[in-house]
Amino acid sequence: MQTKELLDCSQDVLRAEKALEVQYEEYYEQLADQQSLSPEEQAALRSDVTREVEMLEDASSCLRQAHQWASDKADELTTRLREGQESSQRKGLFRRAPANSVIDLEEEQADSFASGVNFYKVALICIAGSFAGVVVEILWCLFRNGYIESRSGLVYGPFNPVYGIGAVVMTLALYRYRNRSSSISFFGGAVVGSVIEYLLSWGQETLFGSTSWDYSRMPFNLDGRICLLYSLFWGILGVLWIKSLYPRVAQVILKIPNRFGKVLTWVLTIFMVFDCAMSLLAVDRWSERVRGETPVSAVDVFFDEHFPDSRMERIYANMEFGTNPA
Known part of the structure; x- marks a missing residue:
């Protein structure tokens, strides 16, 4: 099912997150020791970090949209399931509204x-x-x-x-x-x-x-x-x-x-x-x-x-x- 593929993709994101943490630890060390780097090395580091930030912001935007979509669909499926089961059932003297x-x-x-x-x-x-x-x-x-x-x-x-x-x-x-x-x-x-x-x-x-x-x-x-x-x-x-x-x-x-x-x-x-x-x-x-x-x-x-x-x-x-x- 495509929903299973969506779940697998989200788990891949979590695994990628752990791998990126290792990469960013190296960045953290270089950023903390920028004064010892040559101007060329500082420029290269600045370029790398800027590129990473841009990609992370794009990824964050996509993940927010995916999270909102998944939350909305989970809520809608749950509501449709519950209301579909209760649709037009009699409750006391009254019949429920159709879903x-x-x-x-x-x-x-x-x-x-x-x-x-x-x-x-x-x-x-x-x-x-x-x-x-x-x-x-x-x-x-x-x-x-x-x-x-x-x-x-x-x-x-x-x-x-x-x-x-x-x-x-x-x-x-x-x-x-x-x-x-x-x-x-x-x-x-x-x-x-x-x-x-x-x-x-x-x-x-x-x-x-x-x-x-x-x-x-x-x-x-x-x-x-x-x-x-x-x-x-x-x-x-x-x-x-x-x-x-x-x-x-x-x-x-x-x-x-x-x-x-x-x-x-x-x-x-x-x-x-x-x-x-x-x-x-x-x-x-x-x-x-x-x-x-x-x-x-x-x-x-x-x-x-x-x-x-x-x-x-x-x-x-x-x-x-x-x-x-x-």
Whole structure:
């Protein structure tokens, strides 16, 4: 097996290392006694040592790459073995998610319209994530506060693009590590999720002068936009997403016929783009009304009539204007 050849090569490197130690002992003696050498001998020694250093640096670079590659492959093979054995097994009342390696094989065999991370899969993940995020937030609000409150981010339908964007970015960032250990997904999820949360908070405040969350009272926060606790939550979510939720979503998408799936994706995408545009305009006009600005165009009148403050306050129950998260 070629892996055996790789092992033999690494052992050859160790044997060469011992042989080189003998050679370098001679160099050490000459380097310690340079003052007794003639100028020509010193120049020759300097040339030899410089050449050795260059070769050692090249060898070090190659060995680091080989070490990283071998470590990555060992981790991936171990993960694929464990997750493949556990794939779709029942655990209590629930069935485990299929292993990502199983999904990869099924997508290849089925020639699915949404194989890998192409446009169709990314779009469907964004829409599904936008919907699922709202459902989770509503249930959390009900559990914590005892009442149901809107957590939508768009004016039409129970969708919040923050979660959709989060799901897409998580997928794009972690997809290449889907068959690696969970620790990598945790670290990647924590970093990616925190960056998304910070940028969205900054963007909302910059564009509309409003905020939807403020962590300024939480320990280890950054400008009130992100904090350590929620970064850890993002890490957990990264593992949950790429190891459990993503393969389930991909498995459902696999069951959609190719032609119907493409049409459905485009219809939903066009609707979501329209919904996002209407929502941005409605929130922008709402912020103008908060500042006391009167309508100056037919568009302003339209949004005042169809999206008055009372409706916007029901949709965006937690949005506040004129606050600073710092």
